[in-house]
Amino acid sequence: MKGRFVRLAEQGRPTVNLTVDGAPVEALQGDTLMVALLTQGGSLRQSEFDSGRRAGFCLMGACQDCWVWTRGGERLRACSNEVRDGLDIVTTQPEATWPLHS
Amino acid sequence: MATAQLNTHRVVIVGAGPAGVRCAETLLAAGIKPILVDENRRDGGQIYRRQPDGFTRDYSTLYGSEADKAKHLHQTFDRLRGAIDYRPDTLVWNLTPGQLCCANQGRHATLDYDALILCTGATDRLMPIEGWQLAGTYSLGGAQIALKNQAVSIGHRVVFMGSGPLLYLVASQYVKAGATVAAVLDTSPFSLRLKALPKLLARPGLLWTGMKFLAQLYQAKVPVHLGVKPLEVLGDAANGVAGVRFTTGSGKAVTVQADAVALGYHLRPETQLGDLAGCAMAFDQASSQWWLATDEAGRTSVNGVYAAGDGAKIRGADAAEHAGRRVALALLEDLKQPFNAGLRDEEQKALGVMDQFRLGLAEAFPWPAEQAKALPDSAIVCRCEMITAGELRRTVNEKGACEVNRAKAFSRVGMGRCQGRYCSQAGAEVIAAEAGVQVQEVGRQRGQAPVKPLSMLIEEVSP
Numbered sequence: 095m096k097g098r099f100v101r102l103a104e105q106g107r108p109t110v111n112l113t114v115d116g117a118p119v120e121a122l123q124g125d126t127l128m129v130a131l132l133t134q135g136g137s138l139r140q141s142e143f144d145s146g147r148r149a150g151f152c153l154m155g156a157c158q159d160c161w162v163w164t165r166g167g168e169r170l171r172a173c174s175n176e177v178r179d180g181l182d183i184v185t186t187q188p189e190a191t192w193p194l195h196s
Numbered sequence: 197m198a199t200a201q202l203n204t205h206r207v208v209i210v211g212a213g214p215a216g217v218r219c220a221e222t223l224l225a226a227g228i229k230p231i232l233v234d235e236n237r238r239d240g241g242q243i244y245r246r247q248p249d250g251f252t253r254d255y256s257t258l259y260g261s262e263a264d265k266a267k268h269l270h271q272t273f274d275r276l277r278g279a280i281d282y283r284p285d286t287l288v289w290n291l292t293p294g295q296l297c298c299a300n301q302g303r304h305a306t307l308d309y310d311a312l313i314l315c316t317g318a319t320d321r322l323m324p325i326e327g328w329q330l331a332g333t334y335s336l337g338g339a340q341i342a343l344k345n346q347a348v349s350i351g352h353r354v355v356f357m358g359s360g361p362l363l364y365l366v367a368s369q370y371v372k373a374g375a376t377v378a379a380v381l382d383t384s385p386f387s388l389r390l391k392a393l394p395k396l397l398a399r400p401g402l403l404w405t406g407m408k409f410l411a412q413l414y415q416a417k418v419p420v421h422l423g424v425k426p427l428e429v430l431g432d433a434a435n436g437v438a439g440v441r442f443t444t445g446s447g448k449a450v451t452v453q454a455d456a457v458a459l460g461y462h463l464r465p466e467t468q469l470g471d472l473a474g475c476a477m478a479f480d481q482a483s484s485q486w487w488l489a490t491d492e493a494g495r496t497s498v499n500g501v502y503a504a505g506d507g508a509k510i511r512g513a514d515a516a517e518h519a520g521r522r523v524a525l526a527l528l529e530d531l532k533q534p535f536n537a538g539l540r541d542e543e544q545k546a547l548g549v550m551d552q553f554r555l556g557l558a559e560a561f562p563w564p565a566e567q568a569k570a571l572p573d574s575a576i577v578c579r580c581e582m583i584t585a586g587e588l589r590r591t592v593n594e595k596g597a598c599e600v601n602r603a604k605a606f607s608r609v610g611m612g613r614c615q616g617r618y619c620s621q622a623g624a625e626v627i628a629a630e631a632g633v634q635v636q637e638v639g640r641q642r643g644q645a646p647v648k649p650l651s652m653l654i655e656e657v658s659p
Contacts, residue, residue, distance in 0.1 A: 098332060098456070099346075099350060101347060102347055102348060102375060103374075104247075104252065104346075124249065124251060125346065126345075129342075136331060136332075136436060141329075143580075143581050143582040144329075145433045146329060146331070146434075146582075147433065147434060149436060151335055151338060152319060153337070153338035153342055153345075154242055157335075157579075158649060159579065159613075159614070168651070168653070169651065173338075173341075
């Protein structure tokens with residue numbers, strides 16, 4: 095999938111460059127991490143309980159489905175953190191997985 | 197109480213949405229400088245959420261029929277901001293009597309209060325469906341935030357499914373913004389709307405607005421089905437949503453292709469902090485859910501703890517503004533301060549009208565409890581940890597866990613990272629159906645601290 099989210103307006107903003115899983119990603123200033131990742135891909139992370147991919151759910155900081163991590167291991171909610179230049183994001187969680195249903 | 201004493205009386209409002217802002221405004225006008233704590237970076241709550249700096253859409257594009265209200269609330273807040281103690285980006289994750297535990301940008305501090313006003317808002321109310329864990333399924337409110345806050349659609353072809361006024365509002369906003377809406381699927385049949393009409397006529401203007409949304413959808417040739425039974429979100433674990441399967445009101449099975457689903461059945465209140473404060477809860481028969489027990493002004497059962505807005509009682513944004521003012525007047529009255537009794541009566545009257553309307557909405561767009569009973573054993577109830585309806589039913593049948601918190605301990609439904617926000621109400625329905633009792637008899641999931649996950653790296657600072 096090229097991108098899950100579709101931009102409908104506000105596309106004239108300056109660009110911001112970040113890295114996602116080692117690859118360069120260009121986003122727009124004011125994008126949440128979620129929008130930056132999902133306008134270019136189909137999901138945000140791997141579920142740790144099954145083989146499914148996850149792409150967030152509530153967008154208001156309540157469901158915690160959109161976690162991504164910085165290279166340093168800090169956990170970020172993709173729906174409520176904005177992109178900034180040089181951010182280095184990884185989408186596989188550094189902790190253990192519990193593949194109950196894979 | 198003398199002015200000097202009044203100034204040392206620490207009033208904390210949690211939440212800077214319509215209720216919190218109107219509450220702060222009313223208190224400030226009476227000489228009390230409140231502390232307004234909000235988890236979001238900017239004011240407005242979810243409903244009047246502001247777009248980020250650098251975005252240029254105007255109020256009318258962003259908020260449609262509610263543009264004037266949004267603008268007015270934002271302007272009020274901008275005036276208040278310098279005069280109150282505003283603390284954005286701050287999560288209240290626990291409380292003890294007289295003290296809140298707050299997390300702000302990786303730092304933790306306590307905040308003392310003499311009076312606490314909870315304006316914590318609501319989240320979407322969800323009923324699971326087979327396949328709702330697939331990437332591309334979003335809550336209805338989430339779909340709206342994507343558009344409002346980020347100017348994106350959640351997919352290339354979006355199905356809106358569920359029930360309630362938000363279903364039509366968000367679908368029509370998507371159409372207006374140029375998104376492709378594959379279908380609007382409402383579980384509530386038209387007959388219930390007619391039956392609820394006398395109560396809905398309490399607010400004819402709002403009823404008319406709702407009808408206009410529907411007209412816009414028909415005009416855009418969006419298929420709208422009423423009285424549907426949702427069967428399944430189609431797709432696979434790797435690629436996510438591929439469509440939706442449902443039966444129409446007349447019983448015909450239909451498949452709609454889509455790469456995104458916005459799902460929701462109106463709202464549920466965020467009651468965790470009130471629950472942790474020891475406030476009594478009450479079961480609301482009309483909407484079939486638990487919320488904080490308050491008097492008509494917003495006083496909870498705990499002295500000094502108040503609640504207003506959708507976090508107390510789901511009545512919508514307009515009611516939240518009235519309730520925010522009303523609760524501030526109640527606090528002034530309790531502090532034996534002069535207050536405007538005329539305004540109190542006015543707010544009370546407005547809230548009465550909105551109560552009538554919300555009862556109408558509950559009749560017109562009921563919570564689909566029967567879906568929980570029909571949910572296949574293989575369907576996921578807990579999205580966080582992938583726990584199925586079958587596993588939950590086994591805790592009822594094999595372990596005799598007919599109470600929500602006990603069933604949670606055995607099954608982990610409600611123990612995941614969303615802490616039951618999106619599964620506990622449906623889970624309670626599954627348990628009740630399996631045990632053959634009314635849903636209020638299986639109890640409600642207790643609030644637990646931290647009310648949202650915290651980082652272990654958080655640093656403690658003195659207040």
